[in-house]
Amino acid sequence: EAAVTQSPRNKVTVTGGNVTLSCRQTNSHNYMYWYRQDTGHGLRLIHYSYGAGNLQIGDVPDGYKATRTTQEDFFLLLELASPSQTSLYFCASSASWGGQNTLYFGAGTRLSVL
């Protein structure tokens, strides 16, 4: 069974703070994604990657950096957190990129920026 693990599960920080969200997948998948979900919105793609060292910009990238250090690990960085970044963040992986492939999601990280 595919496995995607996110940490931390919950995080509270202050405006201007520095936050790193971590994601590890043990699926041997090439593609990894970071999404955010807010009330009234669907999941929105922040960044994605198709391999170690690769980074692609998603639909809502402003205020976020990401880094894919290995095939397994994908990090989302908020260097100057703002209250607008309070959200539920999901990491996902897939064998290949595209609208035909199954995404495997982590359980999510709930971030609050005060």
Add this chain to the structure above:
Amino acid sequence: GDSVTQTEGPVTVSESESLIINCTYSATSIAYPNLFWYVRYPGEGLQLLLKVITAGQKGSSRGFEATYNKETTSFHLQKASVQESDSAVYYCALGENTGANTGKLTFGHGTILRVHP
């Protein structure tokens, strides 16, 4: 752009009742979209419930089914008799398929389903 609209929640039903969660899509940039339902149970990540990549076809899983209707641009999720364990958030999603491993998923906002015993 592309968009997905689904039933506003929460939807509350009693166990053994029937269920329908509506999903309509607008695929302005995709000629032949793929359609998905994902589900998120409490405390877990989203997982694929079913998908259909051909218009006119029906997908089914765990007693749920959805038919890809290109004429009405709909992909409604139905179940004849729900169980308390079906309580979850359901997401309709639209995917591109250019045939070259490209494309993205556009998600609806999710519909909370609460099933009472």
